[in-house]
Amino acid sequence: MNWSEFFNMGGYAFYVWTSYGLMLLLLVANIVSPMWQRKKIIARIKRAIKREAIVGAKT
Amino acid sequence: MLKAYYYLLMRDLRLAFRSRHELANPLIFFVLVVTLFPLAVSPTTEALRTMAPGVIWVSALLAVLLSLDRLFKQDFEDGSLDQLMLSPNPLVVLVLAKVTAHWFLTGLPLVLIAPLLGLFMALPDESVEVLVYSLLLGTPVLSLIGAIGVSLTVAVNRGGVLLSLIVLPLYIPVLIFGANAVDVAMDGLPVRGQLFFLAAVLALALSLAPLATAVALRITASR
Amino acid sequence: MLEIRALECIRDDRLLFSDLNFSLSAGEVMQVEGPNGCGKTSLLRIVCGLRQPEEGEVLWQGESIRHNREDYYANMVYIGHLPCIKGDLTVLENVRALLDTRSLSIDAKTTEAALARVGLAGFEDVPGKALSSGQRRRILLAFVELAGAKLWILDEPLTALDVQGVALMESMILEHRAAGGSVMFTTHHGMQLDCDMRSIELSAYSHADWQERD
Amino acid sequence: MFKAIWRWIQRFSSPKYFYEMSARLIPWFAVSALIIGVYGLYLGLFKAPPDYQQGESYRIIFIHVPAAWMSLFVYMVMAISAGIGIIWQIRLADMVAAASAPIGASFAFLALVTGSLWGKPMWGTYWVWDARLTSELILLFLYFGYMALQSAIEDQRSADRASGLLAIVGVVNIPIIHYSVEWWNTLHQGATVAKFDKPSMHIDMLIPLLLMALAFKLFYFAMVLVRTRNEALYRDRNRRWVRELITGL
Numbered sequence: 151m152n153w154s155e156f157f158n159m160g161g162y163a164f165y166v167w168t169s170y171g172l173m174l175l176l177l178v179a180n181i182v183s184p185m186w187q188r189k190k191i192i193a194r195i196k197r198a199i200k201r202e203a204i205v206g207a208k209t
Numbered sequence: 210m211l212k213a214y215y216y217l218l219m220r221d222l223r224l225a226f227r228s229r230h231e232l233a234n235p236l237i238f239f240v241l242v243v244t245l246f247p248l249a250v251s252p253t254t255e256a257l258r259t260m261a262p263g264v265i266w267v268s269a270l271l272a273v274l275l276s277l278d279r280l281f282k283q284d285f286e287d288g289s290l291d292q293l294m295l296s297p298n299p300l301v302v303l304v305l306a307k308v309t310a311h312w313f314l315t316g317l318p319l320v321l322i323a324p325l326l327g328l329f330m331a332l333p334d335e336s337v338e339v340l341v342y343s344l345l346l347g348t349p350v351l352s353l354i355g356a357i358g359v360s361l362t363v364a365v366n367r368g369g370v371l372l373s374l375i376v377l378p379l380y381i382p383v384l385i386f387g388a389n390a391v392d393v394a395m396d397g398l399p400v401r402g403q404l405f406f407l408a409a410v411l412a413l414a415l416s417l418a419p420l421a422t423a424v425a426l427r428i429t430a431s432r
Numbered sequence: 433m434l435e436i437r438a439l440e441c442i443r444d445d446r447l448l449f450s451d452l453n454f455s456l457s458a459g460e461v462m463q464v465e466g467p468n469g470c471g472k473t474s475l476l477r478i479v480c481g482l483r484q485p486e487e488g489e490v491l492w493q494g495e496s497i498r499h500n501r502e503d504y505y506a507n508m509v510y511i512g513h514l515p516c517i518k519g520d521l522t523v524l525e526n527v528r529a530l531l532d533t534r535s536l537s538i539d540a541k542t543t544e545a546a547l548a549r550v551g552l553a554g555f556e557d558v559p560g561k562a563l564s565s566g567q568r569r570r571i572l573l574a575f576v577e578l579a580g581a582k583l584w585i586l587d588e589p590l591t592a593l594d595v596q597g598v599a600l601m602e603s604m605i606l607e608h609r610a611a612g613g614s615v616m617f618t619t620h621h622g623m624q625l626d627c628d629m630r631s632i633e634l635s636a637y638s639h640a641d642w643q644e645r646d
Numbered sequence: 647m648f649k650a651i652w653r654w655i656q657r658f659s660s661p662k663y664f665y666e667m668s669a670r671l672i673p674w675f676a677v678s679a680l681i682i683g684v685y686g687l688y689l690g691l692f693k694a695p696p697d698y699q700q701g702e703s704y705r706i707i708f709i710h711v712p713a714a715w716m717s718l719f720v721y722m723v724m725a726i727s728a729g730i731g732i733i734w735q736i737r738l739a740d741m742v743a744a745a746s747a748p749i750g751a752s753f754a755f756l757a758l759v760t761g762s763l764w765g766k767p768m769w770g771t772y773w774v775w776d777a778r779l780t781s782e783l784i785l786l787f788l789y790f791g792y793m794a795l796q797s798a799i800e801d802q803r804s805a806d807r808a809s810g811l812l813a814i815v816g817v818v819n820i821p822i823i824h825y826s827v828e829w830w831n832t833l834h835q836g837a838t839v840a841k842f843d844k845p846s847m848h849i850d851m852l853i854p855l856l857l858m859a860l861a862f863k864l865f866y867f868a869m870v871l872v873r874t875r876n877e878a879l880y881r882d883r884n885r886r887w888v889r890e891l892i893t894g895l
Contacts, residue, residue, distance in 0.1 A: 156692075160702035162767055169706045169760040173713075176752050177865065183748075184872045191880045195892045198883065216532035220521075227520035288514025289529075291482060296533040297506040303533070357815055361808045365798045375791040375812060378784050379819050382826040389833065410822065421815055424732075428807040431483045444801060445884060484803075 213298040214306045221310035231279075235315045236322055239272040243326050254331045261330035262340070262391035266384055269319050269344060270351065274373055276315045277355040280307060281426075285363045294430055300423040308349075308356050308419065316348030332395065339394035339404075343387040346407040353418035354379050360425035364432060382410060433457050433614060434479070434583060439488035441474050448474055449637035450487070458582070461605060461615045461627060466634035472618040473513070475634060476587045479616065480510045506534070509581035513588060515568040516575075519561030523552055523571060526560055530575045538578055546574040550600060565592040573597075577604060584608060586617040598623070659738040661878035662887040668871045675871070679864035686857030694850045704851075706764040712859035713757035714778065716866060717785055718820075720750030723870075724792070725817040728810030738874070740806035741881065743813065744796060745873035749866055751789035757782050777831035781824050788816045802881060 159166045225232055246264045250256055284290040284307075293303050323344050327337035358376035362368035390403035433456060440450035448471030456462055464472050477483040479490055481497045481504070490497045492504040517526050527547065531538060547553060550570040560568065569592050576584060584605075590598050602625055605615050609627060617623075657663065690708040697704040724746040731740035761779045762772045773779070792809050799805035882888045 159705070160696060162701065162703035165703055165763045165767055166705050169709050169763045172759055173709045173756060176756050180749060180752055180865075180869050184869065184876055187873075188876050188879070191876060191883070192892060192895065195879070195883050195888065199889065199893065210535075212537075213533065213535050216529075220525075220529045220532065223525070224518060224520055283518075286514075287518065288512055288516040289518070291510070291512060291514070292516055292530060292533055294482060295480060295505050295508070295510055296535075297502050298533070298535055299502075357811075361795060361812060362798070364804075365795075368798065371791075371794050371798055374787070374794055378787045378791065378823070379815070381784060382819075382822045385826045385830045389830065406826075413822075417818065421811060425808065425811055428804055428811060430477075431804060431807075432801060442803075445881070447884075486803075 210298055210302055213296065214302050214309075217293075217303055217306035218310050218313075221307060222313060225310070225314050232314065233318075235272040235276040236318045238275060239268050239319055240322060240326065242268040242271065243329060247329070257331040258333075258395060261327070261332050262336075262388040262395075265323065265326055265330065265340065265391070266343075266347075266388040269323075269348065270377075270380055270384060272319060273315055273348065273351040273355060274376060276311070277352075277359045277372065277376070278369075279314075280311050280352075280356055280359050281363045282359070285429075290363075290426070291430060294426060300426065301419045304356065304419045304422045304426070308352050308422075311356070312349050312352045316344075316352055319348055320344045332391070335397070336391050336394035339400050340391045342404055343390045343407060346404060346411050347383045347387040350383050350407075350411050350414045351380060353414040353422075356422040357418055357425055360422050360429055364429050383407065386410075433493065434616075435491040435494070436479065437488050437491065439475070439478060439490070440486045441471055441478060441483075442486045443471070443474060447638060449634055452488070452634075452637045454632060456583075456614050456616060458612045458614055459609055461609055461625060461629045462617075463623075463629060463631040464616065464618045464634055465631050470635045470638065472634055473587055476510070476585050476616065476618065477512075480508065480585055481505075482510075507581050508583040508585060509576050509579040510585040511572045511576060511587065511589060513591070515565070515572065517560045517563070517568045517571055520559060522557050522559050523547065523563070524556040526571055527574055527578065530572075531578060534579060536578070536580065543574075543578065546577050547571075549577070550574045551596065566594055566597060569593055570597060570600075573601065573604065582613050584613065584615045584617070586615065588618055588620065590619050590621040590623065602626075655734075655736070659736045661738060661741070661882050664738055665875055665878050665887075665891075668875055672868050672871050675864050675868035679861050679868060682857055682864065683861030686854045686861055689850075689857065690854035694854055695848065697851075700768065703764060703767045706760050707851075708854055708858045710757055710760040710764055711855060712862045713753045713760065714782060715859055716862045717750055717754035717757055717782065717789075719863070720746050720753060720866060721785065721788070721813070721820070722817065724750060725810075725813040728806070728813045732807055732810050732814075737881070738878075740810065741874045741877035742870060743810055744806065745870050745877050747789060747793050747796070749869050749873070751786060751793065753862070753866075754782055754786040754789055758786060775831070777828045780831070781827050784823055784827070785820070788820075792816070 157163060157167075243264055246260060247257060250260060281290060284293065294300060296303060320341055323340050324337050327340055332340065355376055358372050358379075361375065362372045365371060386403045386406045390400045390407070393403065394400050435455040437453055439452040441448045452475070454462075464475060466472055474483060478485045481490065481501065492500060492507070497504045516530060518529070521529060524543065524547070527543060531543075544553075544556065547556060550573045552567065552570055552574065555563070555567070560571075563571075569589075573589070576586070589601055593601065598621065602623060605617075605625060606627060608615060686708070690705060694705070696702050724743045727739040727746070728743040730736055731743060758779065761776075761782065765774055765776070765779070766772050792813055795812055796805050796809040799808055879888055879891075
């Protein structure tokens with residue numbers, strides 16, 4: 151079996167590879183989005199700590 | 210307990226009859242939506258008969274959906290809902306009273322007007338009868354399931370779209386079997402299976418939905 | 433009679449109060465004090481069982497109210513910020529509707545007497561929407577009186593009441609206390625109660641060290 | 647005795663403890679998901695023979711079927727943990743439920759799109775009201791309802807309980823919905839459509855399918871842990887353990 155035949159998927163290349171591509175895309179999105187979310191949460195908490203330090207210093 | 214059920218039911222019915230202009234709204238909506246289809250699709254008897262069961266059932270579904278708000282909204286806004294929850298009577302019973310009132314005010318009128326719509330949609334006589342039965346069994350389920358949805362969303366600002374997103378998927382079985390019963394009846398085939406299914410769903414909803422609604426109301430009150 | 437144990441309340445991820453303990457026995461009147469937003473309403477709603485506390489529990493006659501709702505609610509009456517009044521029902525029907533949820537059948541004479549006491553004599557057939565907000569609150573006072581509960585939980589009962597209304601509320605509380613009932617209330621208006629009164633400053637329970645808890 | 651067990655559960659379900667433990671678990675799940683997934687893909691794409699009817703296009707089922715299974719599985723996990731959260735007031739369970747929803751929704755979405763991509767060469771059109779696709783679509787709506795309700799309610803605790811109750815109501819309804827859709831489908835289409843999961847499936851096709859299902863499941867476990875960690879950080883942002891953790895970063 152050669153590679154071009156493999157990629158051709160018996161004429162169903164578009165359907166098969168779109169499916170596999172979409173799976174990959176969704177898996178990656180599912181990995182990246184919580185990482186991104188985590189960064190945002192941590193940044194937010196850090197800002198809160200800073201803000202409270204300023205407020206605390208004043209009073 | 211039965212007394213509390215009866216009094217609350219009567220209170221809601223009395224309240225509804227005091228503002229009569231709102232009373233007919235779901236009914237008018239129901240008839241209006243059904244009327245749109247012959248205009249939009251085709252008024253030939255054949256076309257009407259093909260779409261009639263679906264059109265009538267979907268319109269009934271939407272009419273109930275639009276009226277769900279009045280189940281708890283007003284009581285929530287004026288604080289009466291809190292008093293209901295502080296009643297020594299089981300909340301489930303009170304919920305059942307409110308749902309009964311809601312059905313009397315929306316479901317039942319839809320059932321009663323259905324023969325007229327059957328006429329509009331050129332349904333043969335036998336299937337009109339089945340249409341009435343299917344609505345009679347199906348509309349209480351719509352009120353019961355709807356009650357869960359409203360009690361979860363009543364405290365949410367602009368919860369209208371949210372309510373339909375929550376409730377409509379849960380309405381699908383009733384829609385499928387209700388519309389199919391009418392469809393099958395038109396071909397002169399037996400519809401007992403479909404009606405039994407609707408009755409079973411009604412029994413299930415009657416036993417579980419008030420419980421879920423009571424829990425949902427307590428969650429909503431715990432703001 | 434009523435006992436509050438280790439109550440903690442968090443709203444919108446802000447700690448309102450924690451480790452709140454107190455008890456209220458028959459014939460005691462207690463005012464919950466504190467600045468706006470310190471959780472007075474939340475506390476009263478928790479005590480009623482309308483709101484679930486983050487921690488702790490409320491006991492009625494030594495038993496958690498989650499397990500003996502029926503008995504507790506038969507002996508407790510609550511009024512909150514909202515008037516609970518239906519515009520389309522008459523004054524009499526409104527009181528009846530409120531009493532019906534408690535399954536109380538009170539004869540017409542007693543009901544009318546209570547309405548007369550709160551200054552609504554002759555208004556029995558007036559629909560709720562035609563009333564002023566003070567008059568609506570007065571319906572609630574009649575309801576509290578007729579509910580025949582041992583424990584009154586009143587959240588800002590003086591809202592929208594005029595001088596006579598305030599005086600009426602005060603005398604109602606005194607009578608209720610004399611009859612062995614208890615009251616827990618909040619108010620921003622001055623209430624002159626001619627009796628022993630306990631008060632609890634809620635802001636004292638918003639421990640700053642709540643971040644200690646894991 | 648009962649009290650002791652309760653204390654034990656509370657200790658192990660504390661977000662702080664979970665946060666520490668999960669950090670150790672995630673790599674295991676992630677790595678095994680990757681290995682099994684790659685092996686499953688290799689078998690599925692290279693080793694499994696073409697289907698005698700559908701040719702090569704059937705290879706989509708190695709994604710479609712596991713995704714459909716997972717979308718249902720995740721919904722079950724969501725509803726059960728939401729139930730635990732409501733009944734026993736265990737905050738970690740609420741977090742797991744909230745963390746599961748987006749993952750489950752993406753599985754449902756994947757199953758839908760791959761299903762229609764598989765259907766195009768088979769049926770000649772991207773969308774056919776096939777029982778499986780229709781049920782999947784409804785399941786996706788149930789996920790959307792859950793997530794919409796969760797984000798519509800301000801107070802975190804109420805949001806968890808309300809959307810959790812909805813998930814439980816959904817679980818009671820799923821079998822009914824599924825049954826009615828199947829029934830409706832046989833009425834309108836007959837059994838002309840070839841089913842994916844016919845029992846006569848060739849063993850060389852079945853093994854990659856099961857491997858992919860396992861890989862998806864492990865992937866879900868890894869991701870739900872990651873997301874639950876985020877939920878724990880966010881919800882406990884005012885508590886000491888999070889503050890110490892963040893300042894220590």
